[in-house]
Amino acid sequence: MERDAPVRPVQQHRHNLALVTRLAARLGPVSRARLAQESGLTKSTVTQLTGELLDGGLLREIGTGRSGGPGRPANLLVLNSLGPAGIGLQIEADHVAGCLLDLTGRVRDRALRRADDLRGDPLRAVKAAEPVLRRLLNTANSTDNVVAGVAVGLPGRIRDATVVRAESLGWTETNLPWLLGDRLTALGAGGIPVTVAGSHQLAARAERWFDGEDGDVLVYVGGEDGLGAGVLVGGEVHAGARGAAGELGHVRVGGAEEPCVCGGRGCLDTVAGQSALLLAAGLDGPARSRLAGGESGLARLVRSGEPRALSATRRAAAALGEVLGGLVPALDPEVVVLGGHFPALGEDFLGAVEAALRARCPGSATRVRASRLPPDVVARAAATTVTDALIENPAAWFAE
Amino acid sequence: MERDAPVRPVQQHRHNLALVTRLAARLGPVSRARLAQESGLTKSTVTQLTGELLDGGLLREIGTGRSGGPGRPANLLVLNSLGPAGIGLQIEADHVAGCLLDLTGRVRDRALRRADDLRGDPLRAVKAAEPVLRRLLNTANSTDNVVAGVAVGLPGRIRDATVVRAESLGWTETNLPWLLGDRLTALGAGGIPVTVAGSHQLAARAERWFDGEDGDVLVYVGGEDGLGAGVLVGGEVHAGARGAAGELGHVRVGGAEEPCVCGGRGCLDTVAGQSALLLAAGLDGPARSRLAGGESGLARLVRSGEPRALSATRRAAAALGEVLGGLVPALDPEVVVLGGHFPALGEDFLGAVEAALRARCPGSATRVRASRLPPDVVARAAATTVTDALIENPAAWFAE
DNA sequence: TTCGATAGTCTAGTAGACGAACTAATTATC
DNA sequence: GATAATTAGTTCGTCTACTAGACTATCGAA
Incomplete structure (x- = not known):
């Protein structure tokens, strides 16, 4: 109201x-x-x-x-599982994933389109999204579901339904709803409302619903190379005054001097980001996509006591804990959930992060836990924003 | 609704x-x-x-x-300036201040009771509050104002209308509404609802209304010896999952090793708290009460270039900026307002804090400014919670 | 078979917002 | 000054949507 x-x-x-x-x-x-x-x-x-x-x-x-x-x-x-449904898309640099979710929360279909490199022109991603959308729209058609909306999650900063900046995609000021709406019209599904949200914010929402113990104030930290957080206050996403709440990647951490893509030095990304971490551990080669899942090679190396791997992860944990310890006193979150490439680093990493957090902020009762959600959360959480909106305002749906 | x-x-x-x-x-x-x-x-x-x-x-x-x-x-x-009104109280270790505020926001009367030391038994503070309350109730009586509520602001952590912990007062788990309600009955004003709120939270609310430029997300930092912050999200006070949001005093800062009253070492309070700062600057003697106002002796020393004063304030600014730089990426506040003993330290201090904040969090657009509100804000802001409640729910008042 | 219990529908009643017609008080115009 | 134009505020009948309570439906148990 x-x-x-x-x-x-x-x-x-x-x-x-x-x-x-x-x-x-x-x-x-x-x-x-x-x-x-x-x-x-x-x-x-x-x-x-x-x-x-x-x-x-x-x-x-x-x-x-x-x-x-x-x-x-x-x-x-x-x-009604056969009534209005929502499509959720996840756009990342190397793939577009999507799912069709009915009102009951059941996934009716999934689609995935891998790509080498979607960075640069947003139209590249929109093009990659097209077959995903086509499949999901077809499925909806055959199951008598009406698609009530398309919601997109991507790693970036969003304001007023526009992507202000998505570093890992190389986008700035992109009106994605407009671009995708165009594509939907081309697919014969014009008029379907399109929304965008940050993937960390979506993941935070998903974590909130996943674990009933988690309260109304929650921080989700995610990302691979570009780290970021989704902040939930009162159960709702907190975007900040300029939509920049949760941008942790370029916070300076103590004792770090590595140059960062942002032009600065000592950013959190250069210590705890996936590629940086692997490099520091002596594991070169491309970083694993989060789609793979399971324990990482780095975690195995750490368990075997390999010195470089050990020191790199310790340093990453210390840096992450330091940054989290800085935000905990402001928010007093019930829990901080570590997602992205962090859960694959194992329990010890989690403990080290929590220890570093407590060292900075000793009085806090905030718990730290690893995300237990599958890698496709973002698309799914995006889709739930559509179904949630239907449930929260049925009258708007009837009107349409 | x-x-x-x-x-x-x-x-x-x-x-x-x-x-x-x-x-x-x-x-x-x-x-x-x-x-x-x-x-x-x-x-x-x-x-x-x-x-x-x-x-x-x-x-x-x-x-x-x-x-x-x-x-x-x-x-x-x-x-109606003659209708229902609110009483606001501010309880500090050395005084109890109060004011009577009518619906239009005008202060109809003030009262102040100084005391040597109100720490320890909460009843001591309640006793000191009694003459203040008596005077304000009398005034209300003579001006045909009906007191609709009493709101108390104090430096402490509040949850479920109970003071969980007020460090500078030495209180734990104090049901202040109950104690004060008792006193009000003794004064022939039983049945008036009593509420409690943290003084930093109240000050944050006041800053929000004071400066139209300030947005919906604001952080107010206040306190003299026990530093703390009030966090506004969406224009409302954010208390945190356990009511601990804004407790900055015992965050560890880099390079500090001084022992703190809390038992730890290197807390922000030991570097940027008023007494600690004065001591480090070579100015011993009791810290000035904020009631005094004006530029502090320390600020004069700094301007004259006194080395110890310079290094102490520089260090305090760096520490404060570091802590604020840690919370800014989580909240993305429109502005951080420095209150407490900080405005008296002058413009240079403010600049140094902002510089330290930016060093930690370079991308942020958050402004830093000094509070321009008078020292009696807390009592006044407390009173506005009463009048605001009346304005937000007139029906509840009619029912009574 | 009948009675008690629970689910659900139907109808009249009511609170409160709306809209149009009306009264009231002022300025502008002839 | 009479009259028109304009804005303020009230009155009264209408409409929407919730409530209350009577009523029907369908079960288990005596």
Whole structure:
């Protein structure tokens, strides 16, 4: 409900529609009676609201449920897996991944397009996204899902739906919704709204929902070469005054003097970034894509006690812990989640980061844990922004 | 509007009441027609709502206004300076200050009680607060103001309306609302709700409203010996997962090894805290209370080029800048405001802090400025939480 | 078969915002 | 000065959407 807007009966209705839809999503198969009880609305109102949601294709009736006691058995309602759905895309320098997510949160289809190098002209990435989109749109067509929106996650700074800067892609001031919207029209799916979000921010949201223990204040650190963080405050993404919240890659760390691509020296990226870390450990060759998964060669070297690998990871952990220790007193997050290439470095790395964090910020109760989400989180989390928006404002969907 | 609660016509009414009241507060003397235009409600609704607000004593009619053109002149409405008001208290180790604030934001009365040492038993502070409260309650009585609430600001960590820990006062787990409520009953003013908030958080709120240029994300750093920060995100105080957001005093800074009262070494307090700074500069004797105002003796020494004073302030600025540079990438605040004993250190100090911040966090566009608010901000900002609550929820006041 | 319990629908009632017509008070114009 | 134009504010009937409570439906248990 907008704070500075008047509330009329329509807004009241919108709010209650969203309330019921949200509860239906949270409670799974649920009776109207239960929805009335949980929402605080009356049975008659719930009948009315669920009626609209059924007509609009957001809910589905799945016959009568339990008969564990006396009384008429309930007609159970669930979110409609065949109704509106969302497409999520992840754009990285070496691939475009995508998925189609229905309202219930189930992935109906995935698509992946690898590419050598998508850096430079954004149109290159848009072109690589085209077959991914085509496949997902086709799937949606064949499963009777209507695509309600396309959300894109990419490693960069976003403001006002525009990519302000995406370092690892070489983009600046790119109006991606516009470019992709064009492509969608070419694919016969014009008019579908397109949104963009930072991949770290999306991952942070995903971590929040993944682990029920994690509170409303969470920091997710991700990235391979360009490190960055997604900051959640009150369960929502905190973008910062200029959209720069979470840009950790070029924070200077103590004792580091390596030159960085940004022109400066001693940036966190040059110590804890994946390529820099591998190089320092004596492992040259290209950095592994996060798509691979599993324990890294570096982690094996560290466990075997190889001196250069040991010292490089120790230094990376110290630097990362120092930076995290700097932001913890400002945010007091419930937890800091390490993603990107960090989980593959093993438990010891995690412990070293936490130790460095505590050394800087001894009083803090913030936990540090590794991300347990699969590498395709970003596309999936992007897709959930579409389905979440549907659940949070069903009326907007009906209007369309 | 609560997210998980149903919205009925009553809530709709509450929201619109608050909307109109807020606009009346923002626009000053204003006609019903203008309120209708700005709020988006119809004239008839505004008549109805303002009628209630007039009856409830939140608004007052001040006769007809301008006649700068054709048409019937407006009957102007303003917030009622004689209606409900708020009392704000500031509790520090050496004094209790208080003020009575009416709805329009005007200070109707002030009171101050100095004391040698209020540390230790919270009852000592409560006792010192009693004459302050008595005076303010008397004033309210004589000016026909009804005290709608008492809000207390103190340097400490607050959670669930309870003081978790106030280092400079020596308090732990203190239920101040309960203690003060008791005192209020003894003063014949029982039943008035009492709230507590951290003084840095309150100061941050005040800075936000003071300078229109400052955005929704702001960090205020304050304190004399125990440094701390108030963090505003989206214009609201960010407390952190455990209420520890902004606790900067015991962050370790590079190159510092002095033992701290907390048992650790190298805390920010031991380098940039007021007493520590004076000591390092060779100025012993008690630290000046912030109530004094004006340029400090230390600032004069620095300007005259006294070596110890110079090196001590340089080191303090570097340490503070380092810590601020650590939190800036997480929050991306529009501005960092330096309060406490820092403004008295002069412009050069400010510049040195900003330089140290940039050295750590080169890409940031965050500004650093000195607080321009008077030393009694905390009591006043506390009082505004009471009046703000009235403006944000007039219906709750009518109910009482 | 009947009764109690629970699910869900239906209908009248109500709160509160809207809209149009109306009154009120002023300036501009003839 | 009478009258028109303009803006302020009120009144009253209408509309939307939630509530309450009666009513129907469907089950288990006696």
